[in-house]
Amino acid sequence: MTERGDGVEGMPDPVTKQLTTLRVNGETHTVAAEPHHTLLEVLREELGLTGTKHGCELGECGACTVLVDGVPLLSCLTLPAQVRGMEVTTVEGLADGPRLHPLQTAFAEEGAAQCGYCTPGMLMAAKALLDANPQPTLEDMQQAIAGNLCRCTGYTAIYEAIAKAASGGGAGAQPLRRTGAGRASASHT
Numbered sequence: 478m479t480e481r482g483d484g485v486e487g488m489p490d491p492v493t494k495q496l497t498t499l500r501v502n503g504e505t506h507t508v509a510a511e512p513h514h515t516l517l518e519v520l521r522e523e524l525g526l527t528g529t530k531h532g533c534e535l536g537e538c539g540a541c542t543v544l545v546d547g548v549p550l551l552s553c554l555t556l557p558a559q560v561r562g563m564e565v566t567t568v569e570g571l572a573d574g575p576r577l578h579p580l581q582t583a584f585a586e587e588g589a590a591q592c593g594y595c596t597p598g599m600l601m602a603a604k605a606l607l608d609a610n611p612q613p614t615l616e617d618m619q620q621a622i623a624g625n626l627c628r629c630t631g632y633t634a635i636y637e638a639i640a641k642a643a644s645g646g647g648a649g650a651q652p653l654r655r656t657g658a659g660r661a662s663a664s665h666t
């Protein structure tokens with residue numbers, strides 16, 4: 478199905494938008510969107526889920542990372558039709574009602590968010606990591622967020638926050654575990 482946009486100078490617009498059905502954060506949504514609009518644009522502009530950030534739009538910064546069936550995906554490079562029938566999770570879907578996800582709590586406690594622009598993407602990449610590997614090493618973390626750029630933190634606080642969430646947080650939080658020659662202050666290039 479399609480719908481028409483606003484007319485221009487008395488002339489009707491050509492039919493451009495298409496109805497798209499998406500599963501996002503456990504709910505089904507049907508939205509009218511331009512067929513060339515990316516998943517990022519539809520999430521933000523049609524569904525109002527502005528937690529997913531609009532960065533480079535080139536697949537280079539990771540700010541737009543969401544999970545699709547649990548796998549991190551760059552929403553700026555994805556069309557909604559590509560995720561039809563799949564479960565999309567955005568940062569808005571991390572908390573359980575009023576209860577923050579342990580990663581969100583750990584990021585706040587460890588100062589892993591400064592300007593915060595990278596944080597939603599970092600959280601989603603980190604969630605995918607912990608879901609697959611509940612006790613990651615530093616190298617596992619470096620690899621998991623290698624596609625997520627942060628201009629502010631230097632990454633160390635982010636790794637510490639992921640480690641804290643992995644350990645259950647609180648006073649029993651485990652220090653970063655290293656294997657090989659990994660460095661907490663890795664250049665992240």
Ligand code: FES
Binds near residue numbers: 532533534535551
């Ligand atoms: S906005 Fe998608 S990778 Fe930068």
Ligand code: FES
Binds near residue numbers: 592594628
């Ligand atoms: S906290 Fe500012 S870009 Fe990461």
